[in-house]
């Protein structure tokens with residue numbers, strides 16, 4: 443009788459990996475145990491060469507934009523998670539195939555012990571990976587190791603049990619083969635066994651995944667620590683008017699919100715799921731070339747005089763007109779206020795800021811001393827940072843892209859020279875200064891109105907942004923006409939985007955609008971098209987409408 447081979451092994455390995463993933467998901471939700479499929483994916487993303495990772499991200503974003511799948515950051519995270527699961531099932535298939543191939547000569551003897559050891563070995567690797575990508579607040583190692591050895595060992599035992607069962611059963615009969623007389627009783631052939639196995643694994647998978655999804659609501663975000671205090675659970679912007687509420691220029695209807703609601707703010711980072719940090723036990727370690735290494739608790743940081751800033755944050759990967767940009771009100775402490783407490787040594791030139799997810803960047807001490815807007819921020823829009831946006835602490839540095847601004851920071855080390863940050867080491871721009879860009883959000887044909895002279899005008903509007911340099915001029919061109927000045931709305935602060943508006947005298951037909959701007963230092967936006975890598979996208983945006 444022929445023994446089940448690697449192809450059957452791959453099928454069984456993958457089938458059994460699905461309930462394995464689902465069970466681990468449920469236990470992760472309930473107890474915070476690691477979820478190895480995502481851990482392995484994150485480790486891969488951090489260790490693969492930068493160009494490989496960047497190429498992968500670029501293609502992913504291409505597909506999202508091509509198929510118009512929705513907000514780039516949300517869809518990309520979902521796609522990463524799906525890919526992580528597919529890789530995990532693929533690994534289960536590869537191990538199953540290898541095991542069945544090696545055990546082919548074993549006849550009907552029991553192989554369960556050996557496959558259990560194989561599963562446990564996979565569990566051990568998963569445990570080591572979880573330890574490498576783990577952040578503060580990760581569960582204790584011993585129970586974690588036991589759990590992973592147990593559940594992966596069970597995968598291995600089920601693999602061996604299935605193999606032994608298949609080895610004892612008749613191979614699937616050929617399609618044209620008439621059933622043998624003895625089979626008329628209850629005949630369990632290999633195909634039927636595999637179908638049953640598939641059904642059973644599907645049930646456990648659905649049950650585990652469903653349980654995990656239900657558990658979501660019972661494990662509140664660490665950041666939602668203000669639950670008892672209803673006033674502070676309301677965002678600042680819902681309790682206060684914006685500082686430019688009386689601005690002369692109103693946004694054209696259809697322009698994006700001037701202040702981005704935090705739940706809608708884009709999220710970009712190297713984690714399949716954001717790190718979970720316990721704010722009560724968390725401390726910021728300040729060490730390196732200092733007189734007095736110090737640990738600051740969140741409470742200590744909040745006892746320093748705070749500063750509030752309206753800030754537009756943009757990702758260097760934001761494509762022209764893309765959605766990886768947002769504005770909110772940041773609250774924190776100026777980094778330079780901490781420096782006297784630790785006493786920098788004369789050799790110190792830079793601060794290396796590192797995060798619980800392994801991300802890091804450097805800020806020059808000269809910048810931190812000269813610019814009190816460089817801050818350690820603990821609140822967005824009047825509430826503690828959410829887990830996705832860096833709870834409990836993130837850094838802000840004016841005029842540079844998000845890649846220079848670590849979230850979830852846990853250590854600041856004074857060092858004696860510049861170093862490459864996480865993305866700089868992966869071949870992105872050293873400086874990553876924000877480029878000057880302008881975007882058309884709306885040509886509000888439906889909102890056409892009659893002006894004082896009785897002419898119909900169409901409100902056209904959008905944003906212009908140049909980091910901390912501000913915007914001094916925005917111009918619009920219709921078809922091949924002359925560039926005409928748009929009106930600028932007074933911004934929320936010198937660190938935010940500027941909303942612009944141009945009331946266009948309506949003309950019927952098809953028209954193309956182009957926008958360009960000049961930053962606050964008099965430098966015009968670069969009109970030549972450049973891709974996002976390595977220094978941020980440039981080029982002019984156009985919008986064509988039929989009137």
Ligand SMILES: Nc1nc2c(c(=O)[nH]1)N[C@H]1C(S)=C(S)[C@@H](COP(=O)(O)O)O[C@H]1N2
Pocket residue numbers: 707708709710711712713755756757758797798799800801802830831832843844845846847848849850851
């Ligand atoms: N620890 C950590 N900080 C990080 C990142 C990261 O991957 N890990 N990504 C950076 C990048 S590339 C950007 S654009 C901003 C995005 O911040 P947001 O997700 O709060 O919008 O976070 C930055 N800080």
Ligand SMILES: [Mo]
Pocket residue numbers: 710756757758759844845
């Ligand atoms: Mo970014």
